[in-house]
Amino acid sequence: MQHGITEQQWLAFLEDSLEPRERMRIQAHLDGCPDCRNLYSEMHAWGQAIARGAAKLRAGAELSEVQIERFVAMALIGIRVARRESKRRNESWSVPEALVLLRALLAPFCGLGTARAAVQLAVRESDLDEEGSASGTHWGKFVAYLTQTISQQCGISTGRLVGRVGVCLESGEG
């Protein structure tokens, strides 16, 4: 602040955006204060010089309509590709595929018969739609039941493995 004029007021005065009354007050002060008049002329000159320099810089940084259209097209292609990728990543396995995989995974640990029975039991307990996809609440329940059963039959580490595989199948990482 200088002589009762804040930096905000100086800027507003220089940009001619002050309230008329405030503007008159500052103008009256400048008329009687050589220091502030000098500061005003310096700040005014620098404001204009910076604006000129910035304008030159802006003028050298134009994009033609053709260039913009090219970038728009590239952006839209990028968006579509990303959407397709995301959809592909989010695609879950179908339940029949997922069950075959789980049985095959479990067979070395507990034998094919036990694996089949455990999977069948978990399907029944969770009301899993055997024609649907490996996702949603029922799939979550199915994985939880199967994890619990396998943990009891084959040990906790095998149960954990089943749980992880179930989650991966749901997120399409299987």
Place this chain on the structure above:
Amino acid sequence: MPAYAVNEQELIERFLSDPAEDTFACLYRALSPCVFRFFIGRSCERSVAEELMQDVMLAVYRQSRQLRDPELFRPWMFKIALNAWRKHLRQIDRRVVTTDFDTASEHVAAPAPDPLVRSYFRQWMEWLDPDERELITLRHVDGMEYHEIAAVLGLPTGTVQWRLFHTRRKLAARFGGRPPA
């Protein structure tokens, strides 16, 4: 509100209420030149500026659901641009620079391709501290309002004005009260 902002604000509101490809394309046409200028104003090469502009516009599309208030769109977008710029600078810093001394002298003697490189404005900007340079660039090259600059930099509006004023005083003290035309 500046005249350019009327149509721009309408496009922003349309895009935020329905972030589809057509509304995004309209927004892209209106705002990408500002984003491009943002990078050129920071002495960025044209090809790099184009690449960063594309990254920023795609980030705007992807992250638009995070933004609720259309009035904050411009500061939000420039914040994304500023982060992209800082990330780019960090990547440049990490690169190992090697110099072939046999050819280095040719590069030194080669004329600068950008006619503005040695302009007074560039000299002033180079002399300022990075924070001061950022303020001047946001205000005068990017044409942002004080409250928008405050939102981009996370500062109170009064502090932005105070710093801008003192940056001008600093330039005057260093280069004289009468800047060259």
